Amino acid sequence: MGDLDDSPEQKPLAETEVQETILQLLPRKHFDLMIAHDPAGEYTRHVRHEEIGRAAITLWHAGKLSANELWTFAYEDGNKQYLPRPIKTAPIYRILPERTWQRKYEIITTTYGFEKNGFEAETTPERKHFGNLQTQ
Numbered sequence: 001m002g003d004l005d006d007s008p009e010q011k012p013l014a015e016t017e018v019q020e021t022i023l024q025l026l027p028r029k030h031f032d033l034m035i036a037h038d039p040a041g042e043y044t045r046h047v048r049h050e051e052i053g054r055a056a057i058t059l060w061h062a063g064k065l066s067a068n069e070l071w072t073f074a075y076e077d078g079n080k081q082y083l084p085r086p087i088k089t090a091p092i093y094r095i096l097p098e099r100t101w102q103r104k105y106e107i108i109t110t111t112y113g114f115e116k117n118g119f120e121a122e123t124t125p126e127r128k129h130f131g132n133l134q135t136q
Contacts, residue, residue: 010047018055023064031067034060038072038131043123044080074131083122086129094128101126 002021004013036056037049053072059065074090077083086093096104105124114120 004048006048012047013051015051015055015058018051019059019064022052022055022059026065029066031065032069034065034067034070035130036070036072038074040076042073042075042077042084044077071130074129083119086125086127087131088129090129090131092130094130096126096128098126 002025004018004021005011034056037046037053039050039053039057041047041049041053043049056065057070057072060067060070071092074087074092075084076087077085101124105121108114108120108124109116112120
């Protein structure tokens with residue numbers, strides 16, 4: 001997130017500001033795979049996720065981010081009716097190795113300090129779905 005506002009009441013940012021932040025945070029190197037938020041967001045109206053998804057795709061298509069493939073997360077929450085769930089028609093499905101999932105969960109709960117029964121921990125799935133597969 002860099003220093004971009006990630007609070008619940010986010011105000012939209014100019015796409016150039018989001019793009020510049022992404023470029024400042026990522027090393028200038030080629031990646032086999034990049035994974036970004038989806039422009040539709042994984043949670044109803046998480047403005048920053050939507051902006052990051054759009055900016056990453058734009059930068060990648062412009063050649064400012066270098067990767068063989070760009071995947072975006074594929075989740076939806078029924079317009080906030082339930083916790084985010086995988087979009088079952090997403091073209092890519094992966095189960096994280098137990099060790100990887102445990103480390104991710106530890107980062108969410110210990111490093112970031114989110115409650116173990118809170119939204120952030122509850123939405124840290126072992127199964128990952130990705131959509132909008134794009135290759136160059």
